[in-house]
Amino acid sequence: xxxxxxxxxxxxxxxxxxxxxxxxxxxxxxxxxxxxxxxxxxxxxxxxxxxxxxxxxxxxxxxxxxxxxxxxxxxxxxxxxxxxxxxxxxxxxxxxxxxxxxxxxxxxxxxxxxxxxxxxxxxxxxxxxxxxxxxxxxxxxxxxxxxxxxxxxxxxxxxxxxxxxxxxxxxxxxxxxxxxxxxxxxxxxxxxxxxxxxxxxxxxxxxxxxxxxxxxxxxxxxxxxxxxxxxxxxxxxxxxxxxxxxx
Numbered sequence: 001x002x003x004x005x006x007x008x009x010x011x012x013x014x015x016x017x018x019x020x021x022x023x024x025x026x027x028x029x030x031x032x033x034x035x036x037x038x039x040x041x042x043x044x045x046x047x048x049x050x051x052x053x054x055x056x057x058x059x060x061x062x063x064x065x066x067x068x069x070x071x072x073x074x075x076x077x078x079x080x081x082x083x084x085x086x087x088x089x090x091x092x093x094x095x096x097x098x099x100x101x102x103x104x105x106x107x108x109x110x111x112x113x114x115x116x117x118x119x120x121x122x123x124x125x126x127x128x129x130x131x132x133x134x135x136x137x138x139x140x141x142x143x144x145x146x147x148x149x150x151x152x153x154x155x156x157x158x159x160x161x162x163x164x165x166x167x168x169x170x171x172x173x174x175x176x177x178x179x180x181x182x183x184x185x186x187x188x189x190x191x192x193x194x195x196x197x198x199x200x201x202x203x204x205x206x207x208x209x210x211x212x213x214x215x216x217x218x219x220x221x222x223x224x225x226x227x228x229x230x231x232x233x234x235x236x237x238x239x240x241x242x243x244x245x246x247x
Contacts, residue, residue: 023207024087027153031176031212035084035155036204039075044159044203047071048226051100057137061109062102065137065247066228072098076230081155084207089153089234096120096233097247103167103216103225110218113172113190116154116210117180119144119238120245127242139247146179148242149210151234156206156227162199165221169198169206169214176212186213 026033039047050071056063066072075081076095086093097120103109118141124133129145162168172193175181181189190213198206208214210231219225237243 023084027088027207027209030171030173032171032173032198032206032208034198034200034204034206036201038081038157038205039078039203041202043075047075047228048159058102060107062226063100065097065139066100067095067098067230067246069098072228072230075157075228076155081157081205081230085153085155085232088207089151089232092235093153093232094236095230096236096244097231099229101225101227101229103219105219105222108167108218110167111214111216113186113213113215115181115186115213117143117149119148119152120247122243122245125241127239130242139245143180144238144242146211148238149180151238152210153232154208154210155230155232156200156208157230158200158202158204158206159226159228160224161202162225162227163221163223164197164199165219166223166225167217167219168200168225169208169216171196171198171208172213174212176209178211180211181213189213190215 023033023035051063051066051069054069056066056069067076076098082093120139120141122140124140124142130142133140133142135141156169172189173196175189175193178185178189200206233244
């Protein structure tokens with residue numbers, strides 16, 4: 001792998017399904033792909049209004065565990081999104097967790113290079129490869145082994161335009177094939193693999209594997225960057241004896 005400290009910028013049309021590229025192949029090769037025009041502007045505004053009126057507890061970064069919100073559930077089960085997800089995970093794929101990430105001038109933050117390895121579970125069952133365990137807002141979590149995380153796909157639905165100035169997602173392509181990594185291994189990859197910034201227009205989505213190494217910079221503009229991060233699994237019993245919670 002070659003060293004390059006500069007992030008290169010993705011040409012959005014490269015991974016667009018409408019551009020005749022095979023989304024499944026791109027996600028398997030690079031760990032992510034971009035799906036444009038998933039929802040219209042009216043739908044994004046309606047969802048934002050529903051979330052604003054729901055009175056859900058917020059953290060600095062947004063709102064956790066919003067799958068139970070009717071608007072979020074409606075979007076998560078939308079036919080066009082499920083079709084794209086099931087082409088990758090299989091016909092039994094289901095949404096199990098959703099999070100609103102809300103980056104703005106009054107709530108600005110960055111995320112260092114990392115993988116998403118914690119999964120919500122119905123109960124705590126000690127099993128090889130699972131842990132450490134925790135409880136977040138009443139939901140049991142465990143860091144999962146690669147064989148479970150390989151059955152998960154996230155859909156990051158953009159409720160605003162994401163551009164190079166308001167803290168877009170950054171990805172190290174192809175790193176999802178390396179398994180669950182240590183902090184030191186992630187740091188090494190960040191030095192060796194050219195990062196990709198992923199601007200996405202409002203209503204578009206990034207489909208990504210949880211094991212692909214990714215990050216997000218602080219916004220340097222006054223524009224909001226709100227994203228609904230919906231996670232899907234090939235089946236609710238992600239591995240024998242380990243059942244996902246809906247969160």
